[in-house]
Amino acid sequence: MPENLSRRFVFGTLAAAPLAGSQLTRAGDQYLNPRKVLLWESTRKEFREALEGGALKAMIVPAGSTEQHNEHLAMIHDTASVTLVAQQAALLVYPQVMVATPVSVGISPHWMDRKGTLSLRRETFLAVVFEICESLKTHGVTRILILNGHGGNAKPLAEAAPEFRSKLGINVQARNYWDAYTPEIIKKYMESNKAPAHAAEFETSFAMAAFPERIHWEGVDYAKAKARLNIKEPGSAKDDELFHQEAKLAATWKGEAMIRIAVEWVAERLREMIAQG
Ligand SMILES: [Zn+2]
Numbered sequence: 001m002p003e004n005l006s007r008r009f010v011f012g013t014l015a016a017a018p019l020a021g022s023q024l025t026r027a028g029d030q031y032l033n034p035r036k037v038l039l040w041e042s043t044r045k046e047f048r049e050a051l052e053g054g055a056l057k058a059m060i061v062p063a064g065s066t067e068q069h070n071e072h073l074a075m076i077h078d079t080a081s082v083t084l085v086a087q088q089a090a091l092l093v094y095p096q097v098m099v100a101t102p103v104s105v106g107i108s109p110h111w112m113d114r115k116g117t118l119s120l121r122r123e124t125f126l127a128v129v130f131e132i133c134e135s136l137k138t139h140g141v142t143r144i145l146i147l148n149g150h151g152g153n154a155k156p157l158a159e160a161a162p163e164f165r166s167k168l169g170i171n172v173q174a175r176n177y178w179d180a181y182t183p184e185i186i187k188k189y190m191e192s193n194k195a196p197a198h199a200a201e202f203e204t205s206f207a208m209a210a211f212p213e214r215i216h217w218e219g220v221d222y223a224k225a226k227a228r229l230n231i232k233e234p235g236s237a238k239d240d241e242l243f244h245q246e247a248k249l250a251a252t253w254k255g256e257a258m259i260r261i262a263v264e265w266v267a268e269r270l271r272e273m274i275a276q277g
Pocket of ligand 1: 069077078150198199203
């Protein structure tokens with residue numbers, strides 16, 4: 001139920017408006033159930049027919065994290081946000097793109113001193129992403145956009161992409177969804193002039209627009225929590241407190257604008273990849 005509610009909320013606030021009380025969304029010139037662009041919500045029949053019929057041209061592999069997002073945001077934020085951008089972008093170019101199951105734990109050793117963070121070693125994470133791409137290639141997929149939503153994954157994925165391409169012999173690219181944001185865009189929408197940062201104005205705005213049920217301000221008392229946090233590195237402790245303050249600048253309209261920009265940018269990258277042949 002929360003899943004449906006949040007989907008409906010997003011569709012209600014972005015370009016793809018829902019038909020009231022239904023699961024339908026607008027994709028190109030038709031209406032369809034948005035699950036149709038999600039591999040893990042599809043049947044083998046649906047996927048096979050999309051692929052073999054030639055409609056499906058590319059896949060997105062979202063990569064996120066499960067990690068602390070300060071005192072108020074759910075730990076799944078990076079995975080949830082990148083998956084949402086991936087799904088919305090796939091709907092914009094429907095039926096040419098589907099989204100593979102997201103990698104929901106990333107490379108987060110830098111947050112391990114904050115309780116709850118899960119972290120994979122670089123080689124473990126890259127092996128998981130590679131083998132998902134390899135599986136897709138086995139089924140006949142020839143274009144894969146690895147779409148990242150967590151800072152710690154960015155450099156390893158960018159460095160590994162050329163190797164993935166040469167090992168698999170298909171078009172594999174790795175981008176962060178926030179690559180969509182130029183300094184001008186960030187300045188225009190973010191009072192803190194920062195994006196993505198961490199659990200601050202941008203990510204909190206994103207969650208307000210897309211899945212407000214993942215924001216939990218009730219009972220948050222940073223001053224009280226601070227003594228118990230035991231953040232080792234002084235610079236990191238300072239940022240943690242600053243990001244907590246900057247999160248209060250968040251607004252739904254900022255999230256909606258930033259989501260729309262990212263979705264359109266990702267759809268454009270997909271169109272480019274498909275045009276490359
Ligand atoms: Zn995050």
